[in-house]
Amino acid sequence: MNVKKILATTVAFAAMTLLPMHHAYTIDTTQYWMKVRAKDKFERSVIADLGVSIETTREDFVIGLGSLEEKNKLEALGLLEVSFPLTQEMDFPKEDAAFHNYAEMTEKLRNLTTQYAQIAQMSSIGKTLEGRDIWAVRISGDLAHADNLPATIFMGGHHAREHLSIELPIYYIEYLLTEYQQGNPRVQRLVNSRDIHFVPMVNPDGAEYDIASGNYKSWRKNRARNNGGTYGVDLNRNYAYGWGGGGASTSPNSETFRGPNAFSEPETQAIKKYVESHENITVLLSFHTYSQLILYPWGHVYDSIANTRDKQVHEVMAKKMSEWNGYTPQQSSELYIASGDTTDWSYGEHKIISFTFELDPGNSGWGSGGFYPGAKVIPEVQQKNLEPVLYLIEHSDNPYRVIDNGNGPIFKP
Ligand code: 0X9
Ligand code: ZN
Numbered sequence: 001m002n003v004k005k006i007l008a009t010t011v012a013f014a015a016m017t018l019l020p021m022h023h024a025y026t027i028d029t030t031q032y033w034m035k036v037r038a039k040d041k042f043e044r045s046v047i048a049d050l051g052v053s054i055e056t057t058r059e060d061f062v063i064g065l066g067s068l069e070e071k072n073k074l075e076a077l078g079l080l081e082v083s084f085p086l087t088q089e090m091d092f093p094k095e096d097a098a099f100h101n102y103a104e105m106t107e108k109l110r111n112l113t114t115q116y117a118q119i120a121q122m123s124s125i126g127k128t129l130e131g132r133d134i135w136a137v138r139i140s141g142d143l144a145h146a147d148n149l150p151a152t153i154f155m156g157g158h159h160a161r162e163h164l165s166i167e168l169p170i171y172y173i174e175y176l177l178t179e180y181q182q183g184n185p186r187v188q189r190l191v192n193s194r195d196i197h198f199v200p201m202v203n204p205d206g207a208e209y210d211i212a213s214g215n216y217k218s219w220r221k222n223r224a225r226n227n228g229g230t231y232g233v234d235l236n237r238n239y240a241y242g243w244g245g246g247g248a249s250t251s252p253n254s255e256t257f258r259g260p261n262a263f264s265e266p267e268t269q270a271i272k273k274y275v276e277s278h279e280n281i282t283v284l285l286s287f288h289t290y291s292q293l294i295l296y297p298w299g300h301v302y303d304s305i306a307n308t309r310d311k312q313v314h315e316v317m318a319k320k321m322s323e324w325n326g327y328t329p330q331q332s333s334e335l336y337i338a339s340g341d342t343t344d345w346s347y348g349e350h351k352i353i354s355f356t357f358e359l360d361p362g363n364s365g366w367g368s369g370g371f372y373p374g375a376k377v378i379p380e381v382q383q384k385n386l387e388p389v390l391y392l393i394e395h396s397d398n399p400y401r402v403i404d405n406g407n408g409p410i411f412k413p
Contacts, residue, residue: 029230029253031218032071034083038062041302044336050074051249051256053220053234054336055370056291056363065218067253086218098375099163100170101211102132102204108170109135109200116177119143119191125199126270129224132204134270137173141180141192150396151195151280154389155271156287158235158342160206160219161371164359164381165287169200171382172389190393195280202267203235216372222267224259226252233259236288237340238268241348242300245339258340275346283396284354285389286342289371291335292327293358294318294388297347299332300339305347309400309408313353316402317395321388325357332356353399355392357385 034052038044039060048054050073052066061081066074074080100108113122119141124133140146154172156165176196179187190196201207205223210216221232230253237248240262248258263269275281296314297305305311318329332343343354360381361373369377395401400408 028068030068031065031086031255032068032083033086034064034066034071034074035081036062036064036074037079037081041334041336045246045333047074047079048247048256048336048338051251051254053255057335058363065220065255067251067255069251070254095375096372098378100166102201102208105166105170105201106133106135109137109173112174112177113137116181119180120173120177125274126266128203128205128266129222130205130208132208134199134202134204134267136274137198137200139173139176139191139196139198140194141188146195147278147280149193149195149280150282150398151197151278152283152285152393152396153197153199153275153278153281154285154287155199155202155342157201157203157207158267158286159288160203160210160221161216162287162289162359163207163210163371164289164373164378166201166207167378168287168359168382168385168389169198171378172386173198173200175386186390190390194393194396195278196393197274197278197281199271199274202271206232218371220255221257222265224265226257228252233257233265235265235267236342237338238263238265239272239340239342239345241340241345242298243340245300245337247300247336247338248340256338262340271342272345275350275352281350281352283392283399284343284346284352285392286354286356287359288356289359290361290373291358292325292360292362293335293356294322294325294327294329295332295335295343295356295358296329297332297344297354299335299341299344300337302333302337304331309403310347310351310353312403313399314355317353317392317399318355320402321355321391324387324391325384327357357388359385 050070052064052070054062054064056063109122113120121138125136126134154169156169180191203222210219221234224233234256237258243262249256322329346352347354361369
C-alpha cells in the first residue's frame with residue numbers, strides 16, 4: 001500500500017440517491033484509514049463496536065478503516081491520532097497477475113476437477129447477488145461414500161480485499177490432487193480416508209469489485225444494495241450465532257454492517273446450507289488476512305468456550321499449528337469483540353472445531369503491504385500453512401485425539 005500516493009490523492013467520492021419524498025441527499029461513502037489510541041481488547045472492542053474494521057493492532061493503538069461518521073465519533077472521543085481518506089486510484093502492481101480473479105479461479109478449478117474427476121468434484125453451492133456461482137471443490141478417494149468419512153472444510157475470500165486468502169484453498173486443492181497422482185503416500189492415505197471440502201472464494205462479487213477497475217478499492221463487504229444507496233454487508237458479521245451483538249454495525253454504510261438479519265446474504269446462506277448438508281464436517285478453517293494470527297471461538301464474548309474439552313482442543317490445535325506457520329494463537333475476542341462471524345456459528349451451532357487464520361503480513365505497520373502485500377508472498381504463505389492444513393485433515397476423524405491421545409471418547413460427528 002502506497003501511503004504517499006494515498007495521501008496525495010484525497011479525492012472523496014459520493015453516491016447520490018433520492019428519498020421517496022424526492023429530497024436529494026448525499027451519502028459520503030469514503031473510507032478512512034485511521035490510527036486510533038487503544039491499549040487493550042476492551043478499548044479495541046469500543047472501536048470495533050462503532051463499526052470500524054480493525055486491521056492492525058499494536059500495543060497502544062490500532063489501524064482501522066471506517067466511514068466519515070465513525071471517524072467523527074472517534075475524533076469526538078479524543079481517540080483519533082491520524083486519519084486520511086482512502087484513495088480510489090491505487091495502482092494494480094504488475095506482479096499481482098499471479099492472483100486468481102474469479103474467471104481464472106473458475107477455470108483452474110474446472111480443469112483440476114476434470115483432470116482428477118475420480119477424486120474431485122466441483123459444484124456451485126449458490127449464486128451471489130450479481131449472479132456468480134460460489135464454487136466448492138470436494139476431494140475424497142471414495143467420493144461415492146464420502147458422507148461416511150470424516151470431513152474438513154476450508155474457506156477463503158469472505159472479505160473482498162483479502163485476495164491472499166483465496167490463493168491458499170486453490171493451492172491446497174492442487175497440492176492434494178497432484179501429490180495424490182504422483183504417489184505421495186501421506187497424501188494418498190489422507191485423501192483415501194477423508195472427505196475434504198474447499199470454498200476458495202466465498203465473496204466473488206466483492207473480490208471482483210475490488211479489482212475490476214484495475215485499481216484496488218480496499219473493498220471488504222459483498223455487493224448487496226442496501227436501503228439508502230450504500231452497498232455491502234460484512235459477511236463475517238452475518239452468521240447467526242450471537243448475531244446482533246458487539247463489534248458489528250447496524251449502519252449500512254459501515255465496513256462491518258451486519259446485514260438486516262442473520263443469514264440475510266446469499267453467500268452466508270450458501271455456506272450454511274452446504275455445511276449443514278455435510279454433517280460429517282468436524283473441522284473448519286476460514287482464511288482471512290492479515291496479522292499472522294490463529295483465532296478460535298469465542299469472538300462475540302470475552303468468555304472462553306465453556307466446555308473444557310472443546311476449549312482445550314482449540315487451544316492445543318492452535319498452538320500446534322502456530323509451530324508451523326509462526327502465527328500467534330489466541331481466542332478471537334482477544335483481538336476485539338465481533339459478533340456474527342463464521343467460526344462462532346460453526347462451533348456454537350454445530351460444534352465444529354473452528355479456526356480463523358489471519359494470514360500474512362504481520363502487524364509491522366503500513367509499510368508491510370496490508371491487504372496488498374504483492375504476489376511474491378503467495379508461495380511462502382501457502383507453504384507455511386500446508387502442515388496446519390494437513391494436520392486438520394488428519395485429525396478430522398477425532399480432533400479430541402490431540403488432548404487425550406485417542407483415549408477419550410471417540411468423536412461422533
Ligand atoms: O474482523 C474480522 O472479521 C476478522 N478480521 S479481518 O481483518 N480479516 O476482517 C477477524 C474475525 C475474528 N473474530 C472476532 N474477533 N470475533
Ligand atoms: Zn477478513
